[in-house]
Amino acid sequence: MDASAIYQVKLEVFEGPLDLLLFLIKKKKIDINDIPMATITKEYLEYLNHKEKINLDREAEFLLIASLLIYIKSQMLLPREKVLDEEKDPRQILVDQLLDYQKIKAASLLLRKKEEDELQKWKRTALPSQFQEEETDFMEVSLFDLAESFFSLMQKKEKKKIRTIKGKEFSLEEKMKEIMAILKGNLFIDFLDYFSQQESFEEAFVSFLSLLELIKSRIVIATQKGPFQPIKVMIRQEAYVKRKP
């Protein structure tokens, strides 16, 4: 159990099956151009066997290469009636792929070094905006956070089973105006508060779309202090001037 756990972690470390193969080749000090198929196939399969469950999303690729290894091994075992001149080594596909991959991997290491160098040079593009600088405590909320809060709230409301019959229709434009009016009166809107006040699902839904529209047009901004903190909506001010206390 313990041993398999270790191997499981290890498999995650490899970028993919080619990465694992290269690792095995290096470990065994094998010449990439002359791979002993039996040894490497055995080693490779051993690694895979240490995984208890196969996660098809990820390990399918490992299995694909495993089958390639077995295929090549079988090709090499089969006796041939006559050896063709310049017969292609069945290992060639694998070798080509490995050599290409090795180059990509080495290049990515060089790029990593360049990335590190470059990240130490700060450019004006990287400057946090004025707003973020003043309000370091707030993070901008992503669309998904908003949607998640909204739908969990709506689910809660649904459980109450309040049924209302209403003839009124809500328009995006009106709601946007309403939200802006509230924001001009108050400093911010508490996201959950605002939606729990809405009477019907339709109204809440239109309000939600209006809010998204306002965020998209960069008129308002949704922020929160940290994960699971209340979401606050306020007017986005590019040149946000905070009065010093």
Place this chain on the structure above:
Amino acid sequence: MKNRLKEVIESLIFISLEPLTLEKIKNVLQEYPEEEVELAIKELLESYVTNERGIQIIQSAGGYLFSTSPEHDLWIKRLFKMERKAKLSSAALETLSAIAYHQPATLAEISAMRGVDSTHTLKTLLQKKLIKIVGRKKSPGSPLIYRTTDKFLAYFGLTDIKDLPSPEEISKILEKEKDIEEEESSVH
């Protein structure tokens, strides 16, 4: 007169958020002869190398750009209350390097090179604008083809795509790995 030109170019570079290309500088300074502009740029760059300054003008993605000196990283991070800047994941880096060296490339080609399905990584790289879709390949299924962007060059501090680590540099790294292995095996 020449000195003023140098200072004008300095302002132009300063005010640009993206690398300012030579072409653009020449366009703006159209009343001056091209050679004069080029000379002024050269002098400007030299003045930044020789003077003791916290900022420098770097060449990035085919243009000029102001950046801070790498030695000041620590204090800038402190100013912005940042622990460290986010780096690309190794999967993203590997995918980028596969595209960079084999562009234009399709998803299938990239995945085959890496031996790993790269759909998700490509999406992330597209979002980060490090790669872009440049069209469709005229082959079955007409798959999308991808290329690296100027932002990719700027991100890695490359002036041109030709600046990518050369095959020689790559084989050097591979040789080095081999040497280390041999040393290790001789120790054991």
